[in-house]
Amino acid sequence: MTSPGAQDALDALRRVFGYDSFRPGQQEIIEHVVAGGDALVLMPTGGGKSLCYQIPALVRPGVGVVVSPLIALMQDQVDALRALGVRAAFLNSTQNLDQRREVERAFRAGELDLLYLAPERLQLDSTAQLFDQGKIALFAIDEAHCVSQWGHDFRPDYLALSMLHERWPDVPRVALTATATEATHTEIAERLGLKDARHFVASFDRPNIQYRIVPKNSPTKQLLELLRTEHPGDAAIVYCLSRASVEKTAEFLANNGVPALPYHAGLDAGTRERHQSRFLREDGLVVVATIAFGMGIDKPDVRLVAHLDLPKSIEGYYQETGRAGRDGLPSTAWMAYGLADVVQQRKMIDSSDGDFAHRRSATLHLDAMLALCETVTCRRTQLLAYFGEGGGQPCGNCDTCLAPPESWDGTIAAQKFLSAVFRLKNERNQKFGAGQIIDVLLGKETEKVKQYRHDELTVFGIGKELREAEWRGVVRQLLAHGLLGVEGDYGTLVLTDASAEVLGRRREVHLRREPERPAKIAKSARTSSAAPVDLAEADKPVFERLRAWRAATAKEQGVPAYVVFHDATLREIASRRPAALAELGTISGIGESKLDRYGEQVLEVLAES
Known part of the structure; x- marks a missing residue:
């Protein structure tokens, strides 16, 4: 990083957040937004999206305005930032009039770094008037997939966010989401007016x-x-x-x-x-x-x-x-x-x-x-x-x-099941769910089978080579592949157009057979978070004492434990056991504010260990 803005961003990362370097993808996004560019960011949950607007908000003049649908979590988000020394606040319906007025005053006075609010509040004339009275560093639109009507968390209020660029054309916008297919990605860009923005798509892999x-x-x-x-x-x-x-x-x-x-x-x-x-x-x-x-x-x-x-x-x-x-x-x-x-x-x-x-x-x-x-x-x-x-x-x-898992040729099994559905419909004008049809194939003489005289059908008992659980697997996969359909309130099974291809022997059906034993679980996945796998045995009691201190501190302050320190930070402290504040300050996740606030307490815990 060579430009003044880029160096300022790295300085903020180290000073405020306590990290020496950016995660993959973050640096390029942050440099672009710091320079005043619009951005659409697709990055997995846990990939560090928040820093992509938090650091530019700290570096650029003015207040970073964050649009978030999460009123219930704004207090925790703001608490976490304040613990880092960031001047953060929110405006939402949980506040009384005096609280809102104080936040508005701080915004006008330039005493905030970040301001969180819900999309509904942006539609109020009073909010637009407030923004005209202060300096805005950027607009961050979090959970941007909420704008997609075909997405899984559609929020109608997000549709109005295109007005941000219309009213404040010189303020950069960064829209962020952790999940979007290409179609949803395109819809986000269109609905938020970000087609000309630079698009950043990080890897969606979460290998852990x-x-x-x-x-x-x-x-x-x-x-x-x-x-x-x-x-x-x-x-x-x-x-x-x-x-x-x-x-x-x-x-x-x-x-x-x-x-x-x-x-x-x-x-x-x-x-x-x-x-x-x-x-x-x-x-x-x-x-x-x-x-x-x-x-x-x-x-x-x-x-x-x-x-x-x-x-x-x-x-x-x-x-x-x-x-x-x-x-x-x-x-x-x-x-x-x-x-x-x-x-x-x-x-x-x-x-x-x-x-x-x-x-x-x-x-x-x-x-x-x-x-x-x-x-x-x-x-x-x-x-x-x-x-x-x-x-x-x-x-x-x-x-x-x-x-x-094994793959097996289930063509004959599929034909038998589809034939049973066909016989019931065409010979008896009846439709049933999977259970009754499986009973027929297995040749079970249940009361229901006898009541409907299904034991007289030519398909009765022709499927005894498979167990009931295996037949249910066959049915599940036929439904999954569109070779069976579902009809009515009772979930009765019917043939589809594709069924004819199987019955007419024009299509083979390959099915998944579940392994006899469950998958062997990696040791790291079995191990509780209370005992990190990469800590030496001698360091684990130290980690536990640090966790106990963190829990008590968080409870006293009324904040989640991770607002004090993440597990990863405590793990590194337990492993390295720093003896001085300067050494403690070199641990990842400990910025200046947290070092000043908690440093001496952490060293006391270590001294007692």
């Missing part, structure tokens, strides 16, 4: 996250076993599709000794805020939530993100799993996936109120998600290919790499 998708078999019990054996005492987020399943799962975990809290839109605002606050401030809590939880949460030590229901899109899945391991330490993205998920998602799309284009888009999103679940190749390379990063090598850190 281990991706695993397992067949559903009592998913809450599978989750409990995972938490007990691989992530005891770790912070985790568990996603469920419905409010009822959120409540049921949280209660099940709590009754089995795992501290868990529910979070969904059906809870009152106060309860949601308390649960979110506890998750951010306490160690080892599990939040069971709908997708309403998690966007913008900067908790770096989440070790597990689990899905008990199939996400609607890879974009949503990627963003949700990206909330694990933001500190770069080994973490797990785990999903339990089954036949009912496919049936439910297909049914939801068919019964949705959207027009044909909306249903078509939802179907394409689901098809890509199902392809990820059913792949026999590396999940990471398929995930990255979805975001335009093709040609990668197998990662060696996902379940399909650790225990490669």
Whole structure:
């Protein structure tokens, strides 16, 4: 870095944030925005997006205005910046009149570095008038995918943000998102008027996250076993599709000794805020939530993100799993996936109120998600290919790499199942779900089989070569590949146009066979965050004492523990054991403000160790 602005940016990185160098991709973005250029930034969760507007806001004259949809988290975001010595504030509906007036006064006086506000507030005339009375360094539009109507977190208020350039044409804008396909990327640029901006697309790879998708078999019990054996005492987020399943799962975990809290839109605002606050401030809590939880949460030590229901899109899945391991330490993205998920998602799309284009888009999103679940190749390379990063090598850190599944010729099995669906429809004018059809193929003489005289069908008992669980796998994959359809409120199965190709022997069907044993889990992924894998045994007690000090300090100040120091910083302190402030100041993540505020206390903890 040679230009004055570039050197100022590096100085701010070292002085304020305590880092000696930028992460990949950050430097070029920051230099561009510092110089006054517009930017559209696609960077993975945990990749350091925030610095791409925070440092330019510190270097450029004026106040950096950050548009964020996350009112409930603005206080924590501002607290974290203030702990670094940054003059930060927010304007939102949680403040009283006097509090808002004080922030507005500080803005006009140039006493702020960063000001956070929700997109709704930008539509108020009073906000525009306020901005005309101060100096704006830049506009940062966080979670920019919210502007995309086909995205997974669409926010109508984001559509009005194109007015920023119209009213303040000389103020640079930087829009940032952690997830966008090429189509969403294009839509963001169009809707925010950023087609002429410079686009920066970082790698979406998060190598510290281990991706695993397992067949559903009592998913809450599978989750409990995972938490007990691989992530005891770790912070985790568990996603469920419905409010009822959120409540049921949280209660099940709590009754089995795992501290868990529910979070969904059906809870009152106060309860949601308390649960979110506890998750951010306490160690080892599990939040069971709908997708309403998690966007913008900067908790770096989440070790597990689990899905008990199939996400609607890879974009949503990627963003949700990206909330694990933001500190770069080994973490797990785990999903339990089954036949009912496919049936439910297909049914939801068919019964949705959207027009044909909306249903078509939802179907394409689901098809890509199902392809990820059913792949026999590396999940990471398929995930990255979805975001335009093709040609990668197998990662060696996902379940399909650790225990490669077999692919088998399921053409005959597919023909048998599709024939059964055909016979029921054409000979009996009947439609049934997977369970009844599997019973027929297995030759089970159940009451329901006898009631409908299905034991008289020519397909009765022709599928005994497969177990019931294997047939369910066949059905799941036929649905995933579009060779079966779902119809009606009860999820009955019907043939599709593609079914004829299989029945007519014009198409072969290759299916995934699950490995007999679960994937071997890397040691790093099994190890709790309470005992970092790269610490010597003698250093682990020191790390624990530092964590205890951090927890007490954070509680006293009413802020999340990571606002004091990240685990990675404490780990380096425990390993190096600095004896003086100057030496402590060379550790990554300790800037001038934190050295002044906490340095002596840290040295006291080390002296007692």
